[in-house]
Amino acid sequence: MTTHSSPYSTLDLEGVRTFLTSLPAIAARLGGTPDEWRVWEVSDGNLNMVFVAEGPEGGVCLKQALPHVRVDPAWKMPLDRTFFEAAYLRAVFPHVPDLTTECLHFDPEQFILIVPSLSGHTVMRTAMMAGHYHPAVAAQVGDFVARSTFATSLLAEPFERVMDRRICFARNQTLTRITVDLVLTDPYHDHPRNHWADPQLTPIVAALRTSPAVQARIDSLRLRFLCTPQALLHGDLHTGSIMTTGTDTRIIDGEFATYGPIGFDAGLFIGNLILNLFATPDRAGQAVHLDMIQTFWTSFKTRFLALWQEREWAEDRSTLYYATTDKSTQNFEKSLFIQNVFQDIAGFCAAEIIRRSIGYAHVADFSVLTDQSTRTTRQKAALLFAKDCLEQKKPLKSLADFLELLYLHMSAL
């Protein structure tokens, strides 16, 4: 394999072709000769340059970090995020080969990551905004979260391996800082990065910022995010980080990877389902969302507990948790563990809904609603649901409690 040691430079379309040509294994995967390859840009996120190249034999996707935020060149940013995305794929791919892409190549000087192309797949958010719901995807994402988090947790491995991986991802501080600030701090304070177009949201924003219960809960969630390294998280598992054909589903864009509470990934996913639910006008569509939330949770829980059960035969006793006690104690302790994950989900889900509505980076989902007053009603309802989640005196411990609260706020639609 050729190695590059030229200084970093941002590639354009021709640069991409040249770069791919220099990598024999990648060139072979594409097939034919470089002039037969079609190369095009697909960047649509905030941060990076993304290209797809297709040749007669196959396709790859090339992602390169920029020294700044793609959509805001004034916001400077180190390049190493592509390293962490590659490291994430290397850590989780063996456990979820059918649900994410393999890291085919990583260039540590150009900060380029190459994975197989998913050009037949659609971004889940885009599909949902077009009214195409794929309930099976929710089960697959639940499976992904269960397998990727379980495999990287203390429940699966001796602590030394977990700590080695924590050491690696604890250096992903630039993107962790973005999560800490943009998701878990700024929306709750007056900050120039916050924005919302609709003045009718302003009173809710004010209420969020003056509610002691909201403030306390968001501080607890931030502390939990930074101080509960249960498993390697994807870190940005919204519906824009999922590509699907409806049957084949792949999680992409793990550059925010960090050790944290298992409920973080799941909370972001459910939060984005709920944002789309509130942006969906018809009751039938909403019913599919509710079904997807339920399916996701069942899939996650079932797989996670099944993987845990399989561990009973491990040799290193210190890696066994709740394995040797009697069945009823074992079930009780494992349920408590899962219940704690659910509490985190409810909290991070609410934080995601809020930051995607009044923070720096909004979701596009509501733009399908062309009627301003409908949009207002729905955005308000989503925000009020999230606020209510955070204000619960007793944390929401089960999906049933959570859905009850959701129904309550859906009745305002």
Place this chain on the structure above:
Amino acid sequence: MTTHSSPYSTLDLEGVRTFLTSLPAIAARLGGTPDEWRVWEVSDGNLNMVFVAEGPEGGVCLKQALPHVRVDPAWKMPLDRTFFEAAYLRAVFPHVPDLTTECLHFDPEQFILIVPSLSGHTVMRTAMMAGHYHPAVAAQVGDFVARSTFATSLLAEPFERVMDRRICFARNQTLTRITVDLVLTDPYHDHPRNHWADPQLTPIVAALRTSPAVQARIDSLRLRFLCTPQALLHGDLHTGSIMTTGTDTRIIDGEFATYGPIGFDAGLFIGNLILNLFATPDRAGQAVHLDMIQTFWTSFKTRFLALWQEREWAEDRSTLYYATTDKSTQNFEKSLFIQNVFQDIAGFCAAEIIRRSIGYAHVADFSVLTDQSTRTTRQKAALLFAKDCLEQKKPLKSLADFLELLYLHMSAL
């Protein structure tokens, strides 16, 4: 400053003198000429070689790691533990300069750490075994735990600095493995390293190993130890890691340093106080122990909350926790935090009592009881107290609950 780059070799008394001679700053601190220095060995722990050198002007203590456990040469062990002890001192000394020793020199090839000599101080366990109790020491240790943990926690600093320190100490895996195995796993299973002389303890050991509640709680504590990096811990804060004159108190031997739950250090300290309490025949002595536990806890809590209060003026909002909410919410959340620390204390305290009684490394405290049957009664009572702690359906949330349980088991004496 001279640097050494000779390969590692274990120093003898003359080697120590030569080594100290080669370090101008240390030689100056000792004063006079090397032949005027008195050098003697003070190793009394399990792991390392420890020497004190005194010259006309002052004294130093030199600690060198061996490639094995000092008291068990067949148990091989990497040398890097002295690095972590030096790193621990560098991290916490600025916050507790009056309660520990400064790292004067660390040699990364010889794995030698040099700190000021405490030759006028006595090891706290030794003092207590001789019937010399210094209640003021408990307040000082509480202050040490509060200041060292607070300063290295997310409550005191931006998460980036905490993560950088976590990265460093997550490499202290050899000694963390010892804690995981010897403190939090082996005593609860049949393992060749466990031992106890008194057959009357055997039924209690059997009861510990068959109690589902004990098994579940110890697994939860192990998970919490490995998955709650709240602060930089000393990691081995027993009464043998404290040297005091009765007024001046210094914490030594931080080689087990790792990020973990704040209640771990405090739990080990209280556990060792309680072991000595049960080994103390007279009620008056026991009353002093109870007073020390109370004093320790009040001192810890008061200082920790005071440090937290001072943070209210920090500029980076994401580093503020429960600071901007109304006073009653703030007090509620902070009390909850402290209560969680107490729950950990109760658990780790119990684990320490158990492993110091039936695990690999026992405490000497009970050896002062020359009457076998008295010793048996008292060791049994200590073990049963610990078992009861671990078996509580509702975790012990306050010192009052904890002391109530302790009184109950003291009444068996």
